[in-house]
Amino acid sequence: MSNPAIVGFSGNITRPSKTRAFVDLIVQDVANRHGLSSRTYDIDDVGPSLGAARWARDLDAPAQAILSHVIAADVLVVGSPTYKGSYTGLFKHFFDLIDPAALKGKPVLLTATGGGERHALIVEHQLRPLFGFFEAFALPTAVYATDKDFIEGVLSSEPILKRAAQAVDEAGILVSGRSGVRLAAE
Numbered sequence: 624m625s626n627p628a629i630v631g632f633s634g635n636i637t638r639p640s641k642t643r644a645f646v647d648l649i650v651q652d653v654a655n656r657h658g659l660s661s662r663t664y665d666i667d668d669v670g671p672s673l674g675a676a677r678w679a680r681d682l683d684a685p686a687q688a689i690l691s692h693v694i695a696a697d698v699l700v701v702g703s704p705t706y707k708g709s710y711t712g713l714f715k716h717f718f719d720l721i722d723p724a725a726l727k728g729k730p731v732l733l734t735a736t737g738g739g740e741r742h743a744l745i746v747e748h749q750l751r752p753l754f755g756f757f758e759a760f761a762l763p764t765a766v767y768a769t770d771k772d773f774i775e776g777v778l779s780s781e782p783i784l785k786r787a788a789q790a791v792d793e794a795g796i797l798v799s800g801r802s803g804v805r806l807a808a809e
């Protein structure tokens with residue numbers, strides 16, 4: 624994958640997935656606006672070696688390639704369905720295999736989906752601290768959507784799409800800033 628690159632990673636463990644569709648919608652939007660290469664992955668893509676892995680080296684080759692793409696991304700979009708008030712266990716386990724310093728300073732756009740409004744703060748109370756641990760650059764606008772915001776698996780709620788566009792604008796500021804830094808250094 625050529626750089627700069629935007630990579631989506633969704634914690635859904637079943638398909639079809641609203642979360643994956645939501646993450647990919649945002650990935651495509653940022654990629655199209657800024658000419659980035661893009662990929663979106665989910666737990667299904669990582670495959671069965673994830674559950675048994677105690678260390679990144681225990682992952683099979685395709686799973687290690689996905690881990691490497693996530694680490695190498697210029698911008699990350701992460702999302703998870705809410706399971707029992709938090710991200711899915713395998714979403715956390717994937718990030719548990721990443722070196723604590725590997726995501727330092729990386730722009731990360733936070734998203735989540737849930738069955739209802741009750742757990743909307745998963746993005747602030749679960750996802751933001753996780754990426755705070757990594758000292759990643761989590762964007763100020765995090766986006767949560769509920770099942771009723773989707774029609775046939777596609778995000779269709781105007782207020783949520785508007786909030787997602789706000790997060791995409793923030794990602795754009797960082798993408799432009801990063802290429803500006805690169806140009807200045809050349």
Ligand SMILES: Cc1cc2nc3c(=O)[nH]c(=O)nc-3n(C[C@H](O)[C@H](O)[C@H](O)COP(=O)(O)O)c2cc1C
Nearest residue numbers: 635640641642704705706707708736737738739742
């Ligand atoms: C095991 C399980 C636990 C869930 N726990 C919650 C929950 O605590 N809060 C919530 O709002 N939705 C909960 N849900 C609903 C899902 O978060 C919701 O349907 C989500 O949008 C599914 O995303 P997906 O289509 O990407 O799988 C749960 C669903 C499952 C299967």
